Amino acid sequence: MYKLGVGIKTYADNDILEVCLRExxxxxxxxxxxFFVACEDKExxxxxxxxIPKISKYRSGNVNFEILYNNDSDKRLGVxxxxxxxxxxxxDKCEKFVIVxxxxxxxxxxxxxxxxxxxxxxxxxxxxxFLFAPCTPAGGLYKNSNTKREMVNDPxxxxxxYNPEMKIGNTNLVSAGDVGGFIGLDTFVIxxxxxxxxxxxxxxxxxxxxxxxIRLVRSKLMPYRxxxxxxxxxxxxxxxxxxxxKVKLDDEVLKLILKKISKKLxxxxxxRKLK
Numbered sequence: 001m002y003k004l005g006v007g008i009k010t011y012a013d014n015d016i017l018e019v020c021l022r023e024x025x026x027x028x029x030x031x032x033x034x035f036f037v038a039c040e041d042k043e044x045x046x047x048x049x050x051x052i053p054k055i056s057k058y059r060s061g062n063v064n065f066e067i068l069y070n071n072d073s074d075k076r077l078g079v080x081x082x083x084x085x086x087x088x089x090x091x092d093k094c095e096k097f098v099i100v101x102x103x104x105x106x107x108x109x110x111x112x113x114x115x116x117x118x119x120x121x122x123x124x125x126x127x128x129x130f131l132f133a134p135c136t137p138a139g140g141l142y143k144n145s146n147t148k149r150e151m152v153n154d155p156x157x158x159x160x161x162y163n164p165e166m167k168i169g170n171t172n173l174v175s176a177g178d179v180g181g182f183i184g185l186d187t188f189v190i191x192x193x194x195x196x197x198x199x200x201x202x203x204x205x206x207x208x209x210x211x212x213x214i215r216l217v218r219s220k221l222m223p224y225r226x227x228x229x230x231x232x233x234x235x236x237x238x239x240x241x242x243x244x245x246k247v248k249l250d251d252e253v254l255k256l257i258l259k260k261i262s263k264k265l266x267x268x269x270x271x272r273k274l275k
Contacts, residue, residue, distance in 0.1 A: 002034040005094030007086025010102040011040040027106035080196035111235040132182035173227040180209035
């Protein structure tokens with residue numbers, strides 16, 4: 001069994017996918033990791049094949065890992081179908097795993113040790129899943145800072161303005177949302193409630209994550225609905241939110257992120273003008 005598994009859901013964003021894989025490998029510190037890339041298009045499969053031979057140069061120390069990917073990418077399964085594809089592979093190879101979108105990735109060494117620490121802390125209190133889902137729309141706003149750019153939180157969108165922090169053991173939970181860009185699960189969850197609901201299998205823009213979050217809370221496997229683990233904010237980049245005091249992105253990665261979320265930024269600016 002692997003100590004920790006990572007399922008990466010991807011569709012058509014191959015530049016971001018390469019960054020995601022690279023940063024996960026570069027910032028991993030524990031031995032014996034499994035990465036599974038759930039591809040929904042043939043181009044993503046080819047990108048993973050191309051990247052695997054050269055990824056070892058990004059490895060820290062003697063960290064051992066394996067990268068798997070699927071070849072059944074002819075049909076797009078949607079979020080729920082690809083999520084369940086990750087579960088199917090990871091549940092028999094890892095007791096604990098995270099399933100992420102391809103634009104969530106580590107920016108600090110030791111993310112994997114911190115994830116295992118959170119798993120252990122919560123499981124001692126009967127919980128077996130958590131979210132990292134900060135939800136400031138479109139990553140907040142940008143400003144120039146020398147040769148780099150920093151994310152700036154927009155307080156008008158910050159959910160903490162109306163919901164205080166909560167604490168389970170040593171784990172701080174803060175108000176977020178039922179989004180599933182980064183979700184931690186163990187095999188107990190899969191045995192208890194399974195994967196995402198089958199009615200969402202072929203759905204492209206449905207309420208898969210909301211439905212799954214409700215089931216996790218009802219089964220008492222996740223502490224609260226709509227909360228995320230604050231401890232991961234300094235370890236994981238999220239396209240929805242970034243604390244500039246904790247996370248810096250290099251120019252190459254930032255250009256890709258800006259390209260990916262430009263439509264969302266336009267939506268946020270429009271909303272602010274309408275107000």
